[in-house]
Amino acid sequence: AQSVTQPDIHITVSEGASLELRCNYSYGATPYLFWYVQSPGQGLQLLLKYFSGDTLVQGIKGFEAEFKRSQSSFNLRKPSVHWSDAAEYFCAAQGGKLIFGQGTELSVKP
Amino acid sequence: DTAVSQTPKYLVTQMGNDKSIKCEQNLGHDTMYWYKQDSKKFLKIMFSYNNKELIINETVPNRFSPKSPDKAHLNLHINSLELGDSAVYFCASSQTGAVMGTDTQYFGPGTRLTVL
Numbered sequence: 001a002q003s004v005t006q007p008d009i010h011i012t013v014s015e016g017a018s019l020e021l022r023c024n025y026s027y028g029a030t031p032y033l034f035w036y037v038q039s040p041g042q043g044l045q046l047l048l049k050y051f052s053g054d055t056l057v058q059g060i061k062g063f064e065a066e067f068k069r070s071q072s073s074f075n076l077r078k079p080s081v082h083w084s085d086a087a088e089y090f091c092a093a094q095g096g097k098l099i100f101g102q103g104t105e106l107s108v109k110p
Numbered sequence: 111d112t113a114v115s116q117t118p119k120y121l122v123t124q125m126g127n128d129k130s131i132k133c134e135q136n137l138g139h140d141t142m143y144w145y146k147q148d149s150k151k152f153l154k155i156m157f158s159y160n161n162k163e164l165i166i167n168e169t170v171p172n173r174f175s176p177k178s179p180d181k182a183h184l185n186l187h188i189n190s191l192e193l194g195d196s197a198v199y200f201c202a203s204s205q206t207g208a209v210m211g212t213d214t215q216y217f218g219p220g221t222r223l224t225v226l
Contacts, residue, residue: 034214038151043114043200043219088151097166098143098215100153 002027004093006101013081014109021076021104023091031095033074035065038088038103047089050074061085083108113137114218116201122224123191131186131221133201140206141165142184143215144176147198159184160206188223196225 003026013019025031032051036044048059055067065076074091086108091101114135123129135142143166144156158166159178173189188195198220204213 036217044217046214046216049214090153097155097158103151103153 002031002093002095002099004091004099004101006089006091006104008104009102010105010107012107012109015083016080019076019078019081019085019106021089021091021106023074023076023101025072025074025091025093027072027093027095029095030069031093033065033067034092034094034098035059035063035074035076036090036092036100037061038090040087044090047076081106081108083110114201114203114216116199116218116221118221119219120222120224122226124226125191125193127191128187128189129191129223130188131199131201131223133184133186133218135182135201135203135216135218137203137205137216139203139216140181141204141213142178142181143202143204144184144186145200145202145217147200147220149197153200157184157186191223191225193225196223198222 005024007022034049035047038044047063048057050057050067057065063078067074088103088105090103092098117132141160143158145153147153156170157176161181162178175187178184200220201218202215204215
């Protein structure tokens with residue numbers, strides 16, 4: 001069955017520290033991959049997407065993600081986290097329907 | 111300019127009532143979706159319409175009935191509300207919604223439904 005897994009339910013990082021959020025997918029073929037962010041009480045905003053080509057994808061707000069076919073992963077990274085990055089982050093894969101991971105809640109401490 | 115909008119933002123109602131949530135997109139997209147986000151923040155698709163035609167219908171109770179008067183609108187009507195229907199409902203839209211398309215989905219702000 002198609003699935004997306006985000007192993008970390010909650011991550012806390014210090015402001016200014018680097019961030020990596022993990023995402024693994026299980027699909028018959030490589031799906032299209034997305035990262036969305038949901039700020040408290042808000043809808044989902046698209047951070048970035050991967051369809052094909054360069055495996056390092058740049059997104060908004062200084063985020064990037066790297067697609068690794070051998071590991072079936074699409075991890076999200078940011079070199080320096082800001083307090084405003086505190087939110088829920090969802091990885092999603094599309095091979096027909098859009099399937100979401102469970103989400104990772106990011107807390108940022110001063 | 112709001113791309114995907116939903117009304118109302120909050121909806122509190124009693125068990126057994128019937129309620130509707132409205133969604134509108136001004137992106138000119140052909141496909142619209144309804145998702146349910148449960149209390150654990152898990153998001154799952156419920157329905158998808160392409161040019162007013164139902165193309166995805168997940169195993170959702172018959173009490174839920176989507177209606178698309180035109181391709182810019184997709185409303186969700188829920189009959190006989192139950193406690194378990196309490197969730198955040200998100201509307202989304204995409205350009206073509208092809209089965210293996212590259213179409214990015216854009217989400218509305220969500221409607222928080224609370225059933226008492």
